[in-house]
Amino acid sequence: MRFASFFDEVSRAFRDRTAFFKLVVIMAGASGGGLVAYADARSDLDLASSHGPTKKKVVILGTGWAGTSFLRNLDSSLYDVQVISPRNYFAFTPLLPSVTCGTVEARSIVEPIRNIMRKKKGEIKFWEAECFKIDPANKRVHCRYTTAPNSGWTDEFLVNYDYLVIAIGARANTFNIPGVEENCHFLKEVEDAQKIRRSVMDCFERASLPNLDEDERKKNLHFVIVGGGPTGVEFAAELHDFVSEDLSKLYPSVYGLVKIEVIEAGEHILTMFDKRISRFAEEKFQRDGIDLKTGFRVVKVSEKEITMASKSTGEFSEPYGMAVWSTGIGTRPVIVDFMKQIGQGNRRVLATDEWLRVCGCDGIYAVGDCASISQRKVVEDIAEIFRIADKDNSGTLTVKEIQDVLEDFCMRYPQLELYLKSKRMSSILELLKDSKGDATKEAIEVDIEEFRKALTDVDSQVKTLPATAQVAAQQGSYLARCFNKMKDTEEHPEGPLRFRGSGRHQFRPFRYKHFGQFAPLGGEQAAAQLPGDWISIGHSSQWLWYSVYASKQVSWRTRLLVISDWTKRFIFGRDSSCM
Incomplete structure (x- = not known):
């Protein structure tokens, strides 16, 4: 009986205070196996309960x-x-x-x-x-x-x-042009950049061999960049600086034979930038001696020649030493x-x-x-938007009814805000007033046909986002935030009204915010196009480029390494080792 009473006391203590677990196990070792079995079973229950539900x-x-x-x-x-x-x-x-x-x-x-x-x-x-x-x-x-x-x-x-x-x-993207995959370098990965670096040095070393004639030397030192976008232009500028600032001292006998050529199918380079930047870049390349061929398209690349064509010259070929292909993504x-x-x-x-x-x-x-985001068109949902906004089922929308859904409308269809900005209008009421003629804002009352007519051209502002690091990084951050609050928003959705269906969307839709873009042009000069149509070109923009790119590194380790490399380049020049 005493043993049974002792067993009950220990059991109650164990249930009440899990801190006694180790003590019970030790005592069980001396008193028999029954208590050990009890302790093991209890610990399994605790372990199972601590795990909780399985994570997605x-x-x-x-x-x-x-x-x-x-x-x-x-x-x-x-x-x-x-x-x-x-x-x-x-x-x-x-x-x-x-x-x-x-x-x-x-x-x-x-x-x-x-x-x-x-x-x-x-x-x-x-x-x-x-x-x-x-x-x-x-x-x-x-x-x-x-x-x-x-x-x-x-x-x-x-x-x-x-x-x-x-x-x-x-x-x-090679556009299925013959020979591009086999004979051109690309610039998408770190390995690509390392291959280009070795290839540049190989071209200079081959051109320095004693048994070559001048035509062969010129061929080896003819560097072709296909594509006048940011990557192609920046590489051409970097290569020009490398040749003029460093390799000219190491290879003085062949330096004068170097030719850097940029081939662009369009009429101008850097077409995604403001025209002022595009014009400045073209003028600077001409001053630097970089041959710019706009309006030319490459039709074939062989091991020794690159073939291109234009409306004015037709098709022709020229020898090259190294070609870099930078014409978009596939x-x-x-x-x-x-x-x-x-x-x-x-x-x-x-x-x-x-x-x-x-x-x-x-x-x-x-x-x-x-x-790419397939943005839903306003014109596809006009009837549903009108139905949701027309709360009194009168067949017309008043100013108050429009204002009640305006925030959800703009959140769901960002092209509306862009369209109003392009028309220099502050709100949709001005757009409706414009379509109604002389009516005042307060007296606006539109039926569905007038509503449809006013919003007919809104979808012209639907644009595909560019394939840039800035867009990708913002999308990744946005999606992570959605995942972080997925459980909370199931009960309390934060998105806009569902114009097709009931309730609200679980999350706000993704909205890209443009923070500007840079185009380094060589010679410690860069072009910057920042929000608000702010354009900066010159040496100050290059230093802004340095500070932004250093701050955007993902760790202090890479930030310090990049700044250290820039400093070493200023003091000692670029390394020309063929490694």
Whole structure:
């Protein structure tokens, strides 16, 4: 009886105070196996209850701007996060042209992805592998790991997901022009920049050989850049500075034979910038001796010659030593295959809605260069918008009824705000007043046909976002914020009214905010186009470029390395080692 009473007392103490757990186990070892079994069973219950509900699995494909931005801003304690990418680092791609000429070292602009993961809460898994197939029906991705580029041996595996974030970027677009893939360099990855750097030095070393005639030397030192966009222009400027400031001292006998040529199919370079910047860049290139061929398109590239054509000259060929192809982006094969599966086979990139969800898929999101937002048109929803706004079912909208839905209207259809800005109008009421003639704002009352007529041209402001690092980073951050508050917004949605259906959208739609863009033009000069139509060209813009690009590095380690490389270049010049 005493033993039974003692057993009851210990049991109550154990239930009331889990801190006695170790004491009970020790005592059980001396008194028999029954109590040990009780303690084990109790500990299993505690362990099971501590785990809580199973976390949703989020799989991130890619470690570029969009994928890394999503990972850095995601509350990883809420999800089981798994990252898959063929490269185990994030690269600051805007500085790739600087890597090609030794202004910045390759390792200075990369941050190991595991360094970023180490600073996050929860356990994050990373696999250095390539996703070669997405299976939306079974919610899994097929991946393979290649031990070496030419080994021929691969290891394939499957990864299941609850949510899939596709952020694998894009590849260079060759437009199926013969010979481009085999004979041209691209500038999309760190490895591309390193190959270009070695190729530039090889061209100078070959041109310095004693058994070559002058024509052969000129051919080896003819550098062709195809594409007059930001990447092509910046590389041409970097190459010119490298040659004139550093290689001219090391190769004085062949320096005078160097020719840098930029080929652009359009009539001007940097067409995405203000015309003043485009004009300044063209004039500066002419002063620097960079041959600018606008209105020319490349039709074929062989091992020794590049063939181009224009309306005025027709088709002709010229020899070259090195060619860099920088004419836009193309779709990766895995995305092409995925688009065919989901009925988007006729598109160039994945179509997503304004919340970055892949259209026609459950739990799949796409961010960055591999996708574009398919903005819903106002004209498609005119009848539904009118119905929601017309609360008294009178068949007309008053000023108050319009104002009641105005915030949701602008949030759901951002093109309305852009259209009003283009017309220099402060609100939709001015637009409706303009369509009504002489009516005052307060007296505006429109029926559905007048409402439709006033908004007919609003969708002309729907624009595709550019494939830039700035857009990709903002999309990754936005999507991470949505994931962080997904549970809260299920009960308290924060998005605009559903004009088709009832209630509100769970989140606010993605809105891109443009912070400006730079175009380094060489000679310590750059062009900057900032919000508010603010244009700056010259040396001051170059120093602004330095400060912005240093501040945008993802870690203090890379920030200090990049600044150190710039400092070394100012003091010692660029490194010309062929490594």
